[in-house]
Amino acid sequence: MAEPAQKTRPAGERSQSAPAEIAFRSVVKRYPGRDTPAVENLSFEVPPGEICVLIGPSGCGKTTALKMVNRLIAITDGDITIDGASVRQLELTQLRRGIGYVFQQIGLFPHLSVENNIGTVPRLLGWPKERIRARASELLELVGLDPSADLKRYPGEFSGGQQQRIGVARAMAADPPIMLMDEPFGAVDPIARDRLQNDFLRLHRQVRKTVIFVTHDIDEALKMGDRIAIMRAGHLVQIATADELLARPVDDFVASFVGADRGLKRLRVHSLRDIQLEPASGAEDSSPTITRDTTLHYALSMMLTEGTTQLQVVDGEKGAVGVVRMDAITKLVASDADGMPQPAASVTEPSPR
Protein backbone atom coordinates (compact mmCIF):
# COMPACT_ATOMS: atom_id res chain seq x y z
CA MET A 1 0.00 0.00 0.00
CA ALA A 2 1.27 3.43 -0.89
CA GLU A 3 2.05 5.81 1.91
CA PRO A 4 -0.78 8.36 2.09
CA ALA A 5 0.24 11.86 1.16
CA GLN A 6 0.78 14.04 4.20
CA LYS A 7 -2.11 16.43 3.84
CA THR A 8 -3.04 17.48 7.31
CA ARG A 9 -6.25 19.33 7.75
CA PRO A 10 -6.49 21.91 10.47
CA ALA A 11 -7.38 19.88 13.52
CA GLY A 12 -10.67 20.63 15.19
CA GLU A 13 -12.00 22.24 12.06
CA ARG A 14 -15.69 22.50 12.74
CA SER A 15 -18.21 22.67 10.01
CA GLN A 16 -21.38 22.21 11.96
CA SER A 17 -24.39 21.06 10.08
CA ALA A 18 -27.58 22.95 10.78
CA PRO A 19 -30.13 20.92 12.74
CA ALA A 20 -32.99 19.59 10.66
CA GLU A 21 -36.73 19.55 11.18
CA ILE A 22 -38.37 16.16 11.50
CA ALA A 23 -42.05 15.74 10.72
CA PHE A 24 -44.24 12.68 11.18
CA ARG A 25 -47.17 12.76 8.79
CA SER A 26 -49.95 10.29 9.54
CA VAL A 27 -47.40 7.54 10.07
CA VAL A 28 -48.76 4.01 10.38
CA LYS A 29 -46.93 0.81 11.23
CA ARG A 30 -48.82 -2.39 10.84
CA TYR A 31 -47.30 -5.83 11.35
CA PRO A 32 -48.70 -8.67 9.31
CA GLY A 33 -50.91 -10.98 11.33
CA ARG A 34 -51.71 -8.42 14.00
CA ASP A 35 -55.05 -6.73 14.30
CA THR A 36 -54.01 -3.47 15.84
CA PRO A 37 -51.31 -1.34 14.28
CA ALA A 38 -48.15 -0.76 16.33
CA VAL A 39 -48.28 2.91 15.38
CA GLU A 40 -51.52 4.53 14.26
CA ASN A 41 -51.78 7.80 12.38
CA LEU A 42 -48.91 9.47 14.18
CA SER A 43 -48.38 13.13 13.36
CA PHE A 44 -46.13 15.62 15.05
CA GLU A 45 -43.16 17.79 14.32
CA VAL A 46 -39.81 18.26 15.96
CA PRO A 47 -38.50 21.77 15.29
CA PRO A 48 -34.79 22.06 14.41
CA GLY A 49 -32.48 21.80 17.39
CA GLU A 50 -35.10 20.54 19.85
CA ILE A 51 -35.09 17.40 21.94
CA CYS A 52 -38.40 15.62 21.57
CA VAL A 53 -38.98 12.80 24.04
CA LEU A 54 -41.27 9.91 23.14
CA ILE A 55 -42.66 8.23 26.21
CA GLY A 56 -45.35 5.77 27.13
CA PRO A 57 -45.92 2.31 28.59
CA SER A 58 -44.24 -0.69 26.98
CA GLY A 59 -45.70 -1.57 23.64
CA CYS A 60 -47.04 1.92 23.02
CA GLY A 61 -45.07 2.18 19.79
CA LYS A 62 -42.45 4.72 20.87
CA THR A 63 -39.43 2.70 19.77
CA THR A 64 -41.20 1.68 16.58
CA ALA A 65 -41.85 5.33 15.82
CA LEU A 66 -38.20 6.19 16.43
CA LYS A 67 -36.85 3.38 14.28
CA MET A 68 -39.00 4.37 11.36
CA VAL A 69 -37.04 7.62 11.07
CA ASN A 70 -33.88 5.82 9.94
CA ARG A 71 -35.95 2.98 8.50
CA LEU A 72 -34.62 0.27 10.76
CA ILE A 73 -38.34 -0.44 10.72
CA ALA A 74 -40.23 0.07 7.46
CA ILE A 75 -43.08 2.57 7.37
CA THR A 76 -46.40 0.98 6.40
CA ASP A 77 -48.25 4.16 5.57
CA GLY A 78 -47.83 7.90 5.86
CA ASP A 79 -44.43 9.54 5.77
CA ILE A 80 -41.63 11.01 7.81
CA THR A 81 -39.82 14.01 6.39
CA ILE A 82 -36.48 15.54 7.24
CA ASP A 83 -36.41 19.19 6.24
CA GLY A 84 -39.27 18.38 3.91
CA ALA A 85 -37.59 15.40 2.21
CA SER A 86 -39.31 12.06 2.62
CA VAL A 87 -37.18 9.40 4.30
CA ARG A 88 -38.85 6.89 2.01
CA GLN A 89 -37.32 8.58 -1.02
CA LEU A 90 -33.78 8.90 0.34
CA GLU A 91 -31.21 6.25 -0.39
CA LEU A 92 -31.01 4.01 2.68
CA THR A 93 -27.29 4.16 3.44
CA GLN A 94 -27.20 7.88 2.78
CA LEU A 95 -30.18 8.47 5.06
CA ARG A 96 -28.60 6.46 7.87
CA ARG A 97 -25.17 8.05 7.61
CA GLY A 98 -26.84 11.40 8.23
CA ILE A 99 -28.55 10.26 11.42
CA GLY A 100 -26.76 9.52 14.68
CA TYR A 101 -28.17 6.49 16.45
CA VAL A 102 -27.69 5.74 20.14
CA PHE A 103 -29.45 2.85 21.84
CA GLN A 104 -29.56 1.10 25.17
CA GLN A 105 -27.36 -1.83 24.14
CA ILE A 106 -24.80 0.70 22.83
CA GLY A 107 -23.55 -1.69 20.14
CA LEU A 108 -19.90 -0.64 20.11
CA PHE A 109 -17.82 -2.87 17.87
CA PRO A 110 -15.72 -4.90 20.32
CA HIS A 111 -12.97 -5.60 17.78
CA LEU A 112 -12.33 -1.96 16.93
CA SER A 113 -10.44 0.60 18.98
CA VAL A 114 -12.39 3.57 20.28
CA GLU A 115 -10.88 5.65 17.49
CA ASN A 116 -12.05 3.24 14.82
CA ASN A 117 -15.46 2.87 16.42
CA ILE A 118 -15.96 6.63 16.32
CA GLY A 119 -14.41 6.76 12.85
CA THR A 120 -16.79 4.23 11.30
CA VAL A 121 -19.12 6.61 9.49
CA PRO A 122 -16.41 9.17 8.63
CA ARG A 123 -14.46 6.33 7.03
CA LEU A 124 -17.48 5.34 4.98
CA LEU A 125 -17.72 8.95 3.90
CA GLY A 126 -14.10 8.87 2.78
CA TRP A 127 -12.58 11.29 5.28
CA PRO A 128 -8.77 11.26 5.37
CA LYS A 129 -7.17 9.44 8.29
CA GLU A 130 -5.85 12.55 10.04
CA ARG A 131 -9.24 14.22 9.96
CA ILE A 132 -10.89 11.14 11.46
CA ARG A 133 -8.33 11.03 14.24
CA ALA A 134 -8.76 14.71 14.99
CA ARG A 135 -12.53 14.33 15.04
CA ALA A 136 -12.36 11.28 17.32
CA SER A 137 -10.12 13.20 19.76
CA GLU A 138 -12.39 16.20 19.73
CA LEU A 139 -15.48 14.09 20.38
CA LEU A 140 -13.91 12.04 23.16
CA GLU A 141 -13.04 15.22 24.94
CA LEU A 142 -16.54 16.54 24.36
CA VAL A 143 -18.09 13.48 26.05
CA GLY A 144 -15.67 13.64 28.95
CA LEU A 145 -13.09 10.99 28.13
CA ASP A 146 -9.36 11.34 27.69
CA PRO A 147 -8.30 11.15 24.02
CA SER A 148 -4.62 10.64 24.75
CA ALA A 149 -5.26 7.50 26.78
CA ASP A 150 -8.53 6.19 25.41
CA LEU A 151 -8.37 6.42 21.60
CA LYS A 152 -6.36 3.23 21.23
CA ARG A 153 -8.24 1.20 23.79
CA TYR A 154 -10.98 -1.32 23.06
CA PRO A 155 -14.62 -0.97 24.18
CA GLY A 156 -14.27 -3.96 26.53
CA GLU A 157 -11.88 -1.92 28.66
CA PHE A 158 -14.54 0.63 29.65
CA SER A 159 -17.43 0.67 32.11
CA GLY A 160 -21.03 0.76 30.88
CA GLY A 161 -21.37 4.50 31.40
CA GLN A 162 -18.10 5.20 29.61
CA GLN A 163 -19.13 2.93 26.77
CA GLN A 164 -22.32 4.90 26.28
CA ARG A 165 -20.26 8.10 26.19
CA ILE A 166 -18.28 6.53 23.37
CA GLY A 167 -21.59 5.49 21.78
CA VAL A 168 -22.77 9.11 21.85
CA ALA A 169 -19.44 10.28 20.43
CA ARG A 170 -19.67 7.71 17.65
CA ALA A 171 -23.21 8.78 16.78
CA MET A 172 -22.04 12.37 16.41
CA ALA A 173 -18.88 11.54 14.45
CA ALA A 174 -19.95 12.78 11.04
CA ASP A 175 -21.87 15.66 12.61
CA PRO A 176 -25.33 14.44 11.62
CA PRO A 177 -28.12 17.02 11.90
CA ILE A 178 -30.34 14.45 13.63
CA MET A 179 -29.87 12.05 16.52
CA LEU A 180 -32.12 9.18 17.47
CA MET A 181 -31.72 7.96 21.03
CA ASP A 182 -33.53 4.82 22.14
CA GLU A 183 -33.42 4.59 25.94
CA PRO A 184 -29.75 5.54 25.69
CA PHE A 185 -29.11 5.72 29.42
CA GLY A 186 -31.44 2.90 30.45
CA ALA A 187 -28.76 0.34 31.24
CA VAL A 188 -26.47 2.41 33.46
CA ASP A 189 -26.74 2.91 37.20
CA PRO A 190 -28.71 5.92 38.49
CA ILE A 191 -25.69 8.02 39.39
CA ALA A 192 -23.98 7.50 36.06
CA ARG A 193 -27.32 8.07 34.32
CA ASP A 194 -27.79 11.42 36.00
CA ARG A 195 -24.31 12.45 34.95
CA LEU A 196 -24.85 11.25 31.38
CA GLN A 197 -28.11 13.17 31.19
CA ASN A 198 -26.50 16.38 32.41
CA ASP A 199 -23.54 15.99 30.11
CA PHE A 200 -25.77 15.30 27.16
CA LEU A 201 -27.86 18.41 27.85
CA ARG A 202 -24.68 20.47 28.09
CA LEU A 203 -23.43 18.89 24.86
CA HIS A 204 -26.76 19.57 23.18
CA ARG A 205 -26.53 23.24 24.05
CA GLN A 206 -23.16 23.29 22.28
CA VAL A 207 -23.96 21.28 19.17
CA ARG A 208 -27.72 21.80 18.70
CA LYS A 209 -28.98 18.68 17.01
CA THR A 210 -32.56 17.68 16.45
CA VAL A 211 -33.05 14.78 18.81
CA ILE A 212 -35.76 12.18 19.19
CA PHE A 213 -35.30 10.52 22.56
CA VAL A 214 -37.24 7.45 23.68
CA THR A 215 -37.58 6.63 27.36
CA HIS A 216 -40.04 4.99 29.72
CA ASP A 217 -38.84 7.08 32.66
CA ILE A 218 -41.05 10.14 33.16
CA ASP A 219 -38.41 11.95 35.22
CA GLU A 220 -35.90 11.52 32.43
CA ALA A 221 -38.49 12.75 29.93
CA LEU A 222 -39.26 15.87 31.98
CA LYS A 223 -35.56 16.57 32.36
CA MET A 224 -34.41 15.96 28.80
CA GLY A 225 -37.32 16.99 26.62
CA ASP A 226 -37.94 20.41 25.13
CA ARG A 227 -41.20 18.74 24.32
CA ILE A 228 -42.62 15.43 25.39
CA ALA A 229 -44.89 13.23 23.32
CA ILE A 230 -46.91 10.77 25.37
CA MET A 231 -48.00 7.70 23.45
CA ARG A 232 -50.46 4.96 24.24
CA ALA A 233 -51.32 1.91 22.13
CA GLY A 234 -49.78 3.39 18.99
CA HIS A 235 -51.48 6.77 19.37
CA LEU A 236 -50.14 10.15 20.34
CA VAL A 237 -52.03 11.28 23.42
CA GLN A 238 -50.41 14.60 24.16
CA ILE A 239 -47.36 16.51 23.05
CA ALA A 240 -46.32 19.45 25.17
CA THR A 241 -43.53 21.04 27.13
CA ALA A 242 -42.75 19.46 30.48
CA ASP A 243 -44.42 22.28 32.35
CA GLU A 244 -47.55 22.20 30.26
CA LEU A 245 -47.80 18.45 30.62
CA LEU A 246 -47.58 18.74 34.39
CA ALA A 247 -49.95 21.71 34.61
CA ARG A 248 -52.56 20.56 32.12
CA PRO A 249 -52.56 16.86 31.34
CA VAL A 250 -55.20 16.27 28.66
CA ASP A 251 -56.71 13.21 30.31
CA ASP A 252 -56.51 10.84 33.25
CA PHE A 253 -54.03 8.62 31.45
CA VAL A 254 -51.52 11.43 31.06
CA ALA A 255 -52.21 12.65 34.59
CA SER A 256 -51.51 9.24 36.08
CA PHE A 257 -48.56 8.72 33.77
CA VAL A 258 -46.81 11.91 34.84
CA GLY A 259 -47.55 10.95 38.42
CA ALA A 260 -49.79 12.06 41.24
CA ASP A 261 -46.95 14.23 42.49
CA ARG A 262 -46.91 16.32 39.34
CA GLY A 263 -47.13 19.45 41.47
CA LEU A 264 -43.81 18.58 43.03
CA LYS A 265 -42.37 17.64 39.65
CA ARG A 266 -43.14 21.10 38.34
CA LEU A 267 -40.74 22.42 40.94
CA ARG A 268 -37.97 20.64 39.07
CA VAL A 269 -38.71 22.13 35.68
CA HIS A 270 -38.56 25.70 36.97
CA SER A 271 -35.68 27.68 38.33
CA LEU A 272 -35.81 30.82 40.44
CA ARG A 273 -35.56 32.73 37.16
CA ASP A 274 -39.19 31.88 36.53
CA ILE A 275 -40.29 33.67 39.70
CA GLN A 276 -40.94 37.32 40.24
CA LEU A 277 -38.62 38.17 43.11
CA GLU A 278 -39.51 40.63 45.78
CA PRO A 279 -37.11 43.47 46.38
CA ALA A 280 -34.92 43.00 49.42
CA SER A 281 -36.03 45.18 52.31
CA GLY A 282 -32.91 44.64 54.36
CA ALA A 283 -34.79 42.80 57.09
CA GLU A 284 -33.98 39.38 55.62
CA ASP A 285 -30.20 39.71 55.62
CA SER A 286 -30.04 36.77 57.95
CA SER A 287 -31.90 34.42 55.58
CA PRO A 288 -29.85 31.85 53.69
CA THR A 289 -28.76 32.70 50.16
CA ILE A 290 -29.34 30.74 47.00
CA THR A 291 -28.30 31.25 43.36
CA ARG A 292 -30.89 32.24 40.80
CA ASP A 293 -30.30 29.19 38.56
CA THR A 294 -31.37 26.80 41.31
CA THR A 295 -34.53 24.79 40.74
CA LEU A 296 -37.61 25.61 42.76
CA HIS A 297 -37.42 22.04 44.02
CA TYR A 298 -34.10 22.69 45.63
CA ALA A 299 -35.13 26.14 46.86
CA LEU A 300 -38.20 24.74 48.61
CA SER A 301 -36.17 21.93 50.09
CA MET A 302 -33.73 24.49 51.45
CA MET A 303 -36.55 26.48 53.04
CA LEU A 304 -37.84 23.32 54.72
CA THR A 305 -34.48 22.23 56.06
CA GLU A 306 -33.52 25.75 57.16
CA GLY A 307 -36.91 26.28 58.80
CA THR A 308 -37.54 29.51 56.94
CA THR A 309 -40.03 30.78 54.39
CA GLN A 310 -37.75 33.10 52.50
CA LEU A 311 -34.35 33.01 50.82
CA GLN A 312 -32.02 35.66 49.47
CA VAL A 313 -31.40 35.18 45.79
CA VAL A 314 -28.01 35.98 44.28
CA ASP A 315 -27.34 36.13 40.58
CA GLY A 316 -23.71 35.66 39.67
CA GLU A 317 -21.82 38.94 39.54
CA LYS A 318 -24.94 40.99 40.12
CA GLY A 319 -24.95 39.84 43.73
CA ALA A 320 -28.19 39.83 45.73
CA VAL A 321 -31.11 40.49 43.41
CA GLY A 322 -34.06 39.98 45.69
CA VAL A 323 -35.95 37.64 47.93
CA VAL A 324 -38.06 34.59 47.20
CA ARG A 325 -40.89 33.61 49.52
CA MET A 326 -42.50 30.22 49.92
CA ASP A 327 -45.91 31.48 48.84
CA ALA A 328 -44.46 32.65 45.51
CA ILE A 329 -43.36 29.10 44.87
CA THR A 330 -46.67 27.53 45.82
CA LYS A 331 -48.48 30.09 43.71
CA LEU A 332 -46.40 29.11 40.70
CA VAL A 333 -47.09 25.42 41.17
CA ALA A 334 -50.82 26.08 41.39
CA SER A 335 -50.84 28.28 38.29
CA ASP A 336 -51.69 27.28 34.77
CA ALA A 337 -48.77 26.71 32.45
CA ASP A 338 -49.73 29.69 30.31
CA GLY A 339 -49.42 31.95 33.28
CA MET A 340 -45.71 31.18 33.46
CA PRO A 341 -43.26 33.93 32.85
CA GLN A 342 -41.47 31.68 30.36
CA PRO A 343 -39.80 32.46 27.09
CA ALA A 344 -42.61 32.06 24.58
CA ALA A 345 -40.54 29.85 22.28
CA SER A 346 -40.45 26.92 24.65
CA VAL A 347 -44.20 26.82 25.20
CA THR A 348 -45.20 26.27 21.60
CA GLU A 349 -48.48 24.51 21.11
CA PRO A 350 -48.36 21.35 19.07
CA SER A 351 -49.91 22.13 15.72
CA PRO A 352 -53.15 20.19 15.46
CA ARG A 353 -53.17 18.02 12.40
Next chain:
Amino acid sequence: MIGATSLLLADSGPVIPKFGQASNCIVQNKQFCASWFVDNFNSRFAPRLVEHIELTLIAVGVGMVIAFTAAILAYKQDWFERPFSLVSAFFYTIPSLALFELLVPITGINRLTAEIGLVSYTLLILFRNTLTGLRGVPPDALEAARAMGLTSRQRLLRIELPLALPAIMAGVRIAAVTTISLTTVAAYIGAGGLGAPIFDAIQTGFKTEFVAAGALAVALAIVVDLLLVLVQRTITPWRSRRLRNA
Protein backbone atom coordinates in the same frame (compact mmCIF):
# COMPACT_ATOMS: atom_id res chain seq x y z
CA MET B 1 14.23 -48.95 2.23
CA ILE B 2 14.51 -51.83 -0.17
CA GLY B 3 18.00 -52.51 1.07
CA ALA B 4 16.77 -52.67 4.61
CA THR B 5 14.02 -55.09 3.78
CA SER B 6 16.24 -57.48 1.81
CA LEU B 7 18.79 -57.34 4.56
CA LEU B 8 16.14 -58.25 7.04
CA LEU B 9 14.98 -61.19 4.98
CA ALA B 10 18.54 -62.44 4.56
CA ASP B 11 19.26 -62.36 8.27
CA SER B 12 17.70 -65.05 10.34
CA GLY B 13 18.94 -63.86 13.73
CA PRO B 14 18.12 -60.31 14.85
CA VAL B 15 15.04 -58.78 13.23
CA ILE B 16 16.74 -55.46 12.81
CA PRO B 17 18.62 -54.16 9.79
CA LYS B 18 22.23 -53.43 10.30
CA PHE B 19 23.15 -50.13 8.71
CA GLY B 20 26.90 -50.30 8.65
CA GLN B 21 27.97 -50.53 12.26
CA ALA B 22 24.75 -51.18 14.10
CA SER B 23 24.77 -50.03 17.68
CA ASN B 24 23.78 -52.27 20.51
CA CYS B 25 20.51 -50.39 20.77
CA ILE B 26 19.62 -51.18 17.17
CA VAL B 27 20.60 -54.80 17.41
CA GLN B 28 18.41 -55.31 20.45
CA ASN B 29 15.59 -53.27 18.77
CA LYS B 30 15.05 -51.16 21.83
CA GLN B 31 12.08 -48.80 22.06
CA PHE B 32 13.98 -45.77 20.81
CA CYS B 33 17.57 -45.37 19.66
CA ALA B 34 18.33 -41.66 19.73
CA SER B 35 21.65 -41.86 17.89
CA TRP B 36 20.07 -43.73 14.98
CA PHE B 37 17.31 -41.16 14.82
CA VAL B 38 19.79 -38.29 14.79
CA ASP B 39 21.92 -39.98 12.12
CA ASN B 40 18.95 -40.72 9.90
CA PHE B 41 16.88 -37.59 10.48
CA ASN B 42 18.04 -35.71 7.38
CA SER B 43 17.85 -38.62 5.01
CA ARG B 44 14.76 -40.48 6.22
CA PHE B 45 12.58 -38.13 8.25
CA ALA B 46 13.07 -34.55 7.09
CA PRO B 47 11.66 -35.17 3.57
CA ARG B 48 8.69 -37.02 5.08
CA LEU B 49 8.08 -34.21 7.53
CA VAL B 50 8.07 -31.67 4.70
CA GLU B 51 5.62 -33.85 2.74
CA HIS B 52 3.44 -34.11 5.81
CA ILE B 53 3.35 -30.35 6.25
CA GLU B 54 2.53 -29.87 2.57
CA LEU B 55 -0.30 -32.39 2.68
CA THR B 56 -1.75 -30.76 5.78
CA LEU B 57 -1.43 -27.20 4.48
CA ILE B 58 -3.13 -28.02 1.20
CA ALA B 59 -5.91 -29.96 2.92
CA VAL B 60 -6.68 -27.27 5.49
CA GLY B 61 -6.24 -24.48 2.94
CA VAL B 62 -8.57 -26.00 0.36
CA GLY B 63 -10.97 -27.11 3.07
CA MET B 64 -11.05 -23.57 4.45
CA VAL B 65 -11.84 -22.04 1.07
CA ILE B 66 -14.72 -24.45 0.50
CA ALA B 67 -16.10 -24.42 4.06
CA PHE B 68 -15.74 -20.65 4.40
CA THR B 69 -17.61 -19.98 1.17
CA ALA B 70 -20.28 -22.48 2.16
CA ALA B 71 -20.62 -20.95 5.64
CA ILE B 72 -21.09 -17.44 4.27
CA LEU B 73 -23.67 -18.79 1.84
CA ALA B 74 -25.47 -20.59 4.66
CA TYR B 75 -25.29 -17.44 6.81
CA LYS B 76 -26.99 -15.41 4.09
CA GLN B 77 -29.29 -18.17 2.82
CA ASP B 78 -30.57 -20.39 5.61
CA TRP B 79 -31.71 -23.21 3.32
CA PHE B 80 -28.12 -24.00 2.35
CA GLU B 81 -27.06 -25.00 5.85
CA ARG B 82 -28.82 -28.37 5.94
CA PRO B 83 -27.58 -29.93 2.67
CA PHE B 84 -23.99 -28.83 3.24
CA SER B 85 -24.06 -30.04 6.85
CA LEU B 86 -25.39 -33.41 5.78
CA VAL B 87 -22.79 -33.89 3.07
CA SER B 88 -19.86 -32.79 5.22
CA ALA B 89 -21.09 -34.86 8.18
CA PHE B 90 -21.39 -37.86 5.88
CA PHE B 91 -17.74 -37.49 4.82
CA TYR B 92 -16.71 -36.96 8.39
CA THR B 93 -18.22 -40.24 9.53
CA ILE B 94 -16.67 -42.47 6.85
CA PRO B 95 -13.63 -44.28 8.26
CA SER B 96 -10.56 -42.77 6.64
CA LEU B 97 -9.09 -46.00 5.33
CA ALA B 98 -12.43 -46.92 3.77
CA LEU B 99 -12.71 -43.50 2.14
CA PHE B 100 -9.24 -43.81 0.63
CA GLU B 101 -10.06 -47.30 -0.65
CA LEU B 102 -13.26 -46.00 -2.17
CA LEU B 103 -11.47 -43.17 -3.93
CA VAL B 104 -8.55 -45.18 -5.35
CA PRO B 105 -10.51 -46.72 -8.25
CA ILE B 106 -11.69 -43.25 -9.25
CA THR B 107 -8.65 -41.04 -8.76
CA GLY B 108 -5.82 -43.57 -8.42
CA ILE B 109 -3.06 -44.07 -5.90
CA ASN B 110 -1.65 -40.60 -5.58
CA ARG B 111 -1.61 -37.37 -3.68
CA LEU B 112 -4.82 -36.13 -5.26
CA THR B 113 -6.75 -39.01 -3.76
CA ALA B 114 -5.19 -38.33 -0.39
CA GLU B 115 -6.05 -34.63 -0.55
CA ILE B 116 -9.65 -35.30 -1.54
CA GLY B 117 -10.01 -37.48 1.52
CA LEU B 118 -8.22 -35.07 3.84
CA VAL B 119 -10.14 -32.03 2.61
CA SER B 120 -13.46 -33.77 3.08
CA TYR B 121 -12.59 -34.41 6.73
CA THR B 122 -11.93 -30.71 7.42
CA LEU B 123 -15.20 -29.47 5.95
CA LEU B 124 -17.59 -30.24 8.79
CA ILE B 125 -15.42 -28.64 11.48
CA LEU B 126 -14.54 -25.56 9.46
CA PHE B 127 -18.08 -25.05 8.20
CA ARG B 128 -19.69 -25.43 11.62
CA ASN B 129 -17.23 -23.16 13.36
CA THR B 130 -17.39 -20.42 10.76
CA LEU B 131 -21.18 -20.47 10.72
CA THR B 132 -21.36 -20.51 14.52
CA GLY B 133 -18.93 -17.60 14.62
CA LEU B 134 -20.96 -15.55 12.17
CA ARG B 135 -24.19 -16.28 14.01
CA GLY B 136 -22.58 -15.40 17.33
CA VAL B 137 -21.89 -11.81 16.33
CA PRO B 138 -23.59 -9.67 19.01
CA PRO B 139 -26.96 -8.45 17.68
CA ASP B 140 -26.36 -5.00 19.15
CA ALA B 141 -23.20 -4.56 17.07
CA LEU B 142 -25.18 -5.59 14.00
CA GLU B 143 -27.97 -3.16 14.78
CA ALA B 144 -25.44 -0.36 15.23
CA ALA B 145 -23.79 -1.26 11.93
CA ARG B 146 -27.12 -1.24 10.14
CA ALA B 147 -28.13 2.06 11.73
CA MET B 148 -24.82 3.62 10.72
CA GLY B 149 -25.49 2.90 7.07
CA LEU B 150 -23.05 0.08 6.42
CA THR B 151 -24.08 -1.96 3.39
CA SER B 152 -24.50 -5.70 3.90
CA ARG B 153 -21.12 -6.30 2.27
CA GLN B 154 -19.45 -3.73 4.53
CA ARG B 155 -21.10 -5.32 7.54
CA LEU B 156 -19.78 -8.73 6.53
CA LEU B 157 -16.21 -7.58 5.92
CA ARG B 158 -15.81 -5.05 8.72
CA ILE B 159 -18.01 -6.38 11.47
CA GLU B 160 -19.25 -9.93 11.06
CA LEU B 161 -16.13 -11.71 9.81
CA PRO B 162 -13.73 -10.02 12.24
CA LEU B 163 -16.05 -10.85 15.13
CA ALA B 164 -16.36 -14.45 13.91
CA LEU B 165 -12.56 -14.81 13.82
CA PRO B 166 -12.16 -16.44 17.26
CA ALA B 167 -14.61 -19.20 16.34
CA ILE B 168 -13.12 -19.58 12.86
CA MET B 169 -9.62 -19.85 14.30
CA ALA B 170 -10.80 -22.43 16.82
CA GLY B 171 -12.08 -24.47 13.88
CA VAL B 172 -8.82 -24.08 11.99
CA ARG B 173 -6.91 -25.34 15.03
CA ILE B 174 -9.06 -28.46 15.37
CA ALA B 175 -8.98 -29.07 11.62
CA ALA B 176 -5.20 -28.67 11.44
CA VAL B 177 -4.48 -31.03 14.32
CA THR B 178 -6.99 -33.60 13.06
CA THR B 179 -5.54 -33.42 9.56
CA ILE B 180 -1.98 -33.87 10.80
CA SER B 181 -3.08 -37.04 12.52
CA LEU B 182 -5.14 -38.29 9.56
CA THR B 183 -2.38 -37.57 7.05
CA THR B 184 -0.35 -40.45 8.50
CA VAL B 185 -3.06 -42.78 7.18
CA ALA B 186 -2.75 -41.23 3.71
CA ALA B 187 0.63 -42.94 3.33
CA TYR B 188 -1.41 -46.12 2.85
CA ILE B 189 -2.28 -44.90 -0.63
CA GLY B 190 1.19 -43.67 -1.38
CA ALA B 191 0.79 -40.02 -0.49
CA GLY B 192 3.99 -39.98 1.56
CA GLY B 193 4.33 -37.97 4.74
CA LEU B 194 5.22 -39.30 8.17
CA GLY B 195 2.86 -42.20 7.65
CA ALA B 196 5.36 -43.77 5.24
CA PRO B 197 8.01 -44.57 7.86
CA ILE B 198 5.24 -45.71 10.21
CA PHE B 199 3.90 -48.19 7.67
CA ASP B 200 7.47 -49.33 7.00
CA ALA B 201 8.13 -49.84 10.66
CA ILE B 202 4.92 -51.79 11.11
CA GLN B 203 6.20 -54.21 8.49
CA THR B 204 9.77 -54.39 9.71
CA GLY B 205 9.05 -54.20 13.40
CA PHE B 206 11.79 -51.58 13.77
CA LYS B 207 10.65 -49.78 16.89
CA THR B 208 12.84 -46.68 16.66
CA GLU B 209 11.56 -45.76 13.24
CA PHE B 210 7.99 -46.27 14.39
CA VAL B 211 8.39 -44.21 17.54
CA ALA B 212 10.34 -41.47 15.77
CA ALA B 213 7.80 -40.98 13.01
CA GLY B 214 4.91 -41.06 15.46
CA ALA B 215 6.60 -38.61 17.79
CA LEU B 216 7.36 -36.26 14.91
CA ALA B 217 3.69 -36.26 13.90
CA VAL B 218 2.63 -35.49 17.46
CA ALA B 219 5.29 -32.78 17.77
CA LEU B 220 4.16 -31.26 14.48
CA ALA B 221 0.56 -31.17 15.73
CA ILE B 222 1.60 -29.44 18.96
CA VAL B 223 3.81 -26.89 17.21
CA VAL B 224 1.14 -26.08 14.62
CA ASP B 225 -1.48 -25.67 17.33
CA LEU B 226 0.78 -23.31 19.27
CA LEU B 227 1.53 -21.31 16.14
CA LEU B 228 -2.17 -21.01 15.43
CA VAL B 229 -2.78 -19.79 18.98
CA LEU B 230 -0.20 -17.10 18.37
CA VAL B 231 -1.82 -16.17 15.07
CA GLN B 232 -5.19 -16.01 16.77
CA ARG B 233 -3.90 -13.71 19.52
CA THR B 234 -2.31 -11.44 16.96
CA ILE B 235 -5.38 -11.07 14.79
CA THR B 236 -7.85 -10.74 17.67
CA PRO B 237 -6.05 -8.28 19.95
CA TRP B 238 -9.27 -7.02 21.51
CA ARG B 239 -9.91 -10.31 23.27
CA SER B 240 -6.87 -10.17 25.50
CA ARG B 241 -7.69 -6.65 26.68
CA ARG B 242 -10.38 -6.72 29.30
CA LEU B 243 -11.79 -4.15 31.64
CA ARG B 244 -8.90 -3.22 33.89
CA ASN B 245 -10.91 -2.29 36.95
CA ALA B 246 -13.68 -4.81 36.56
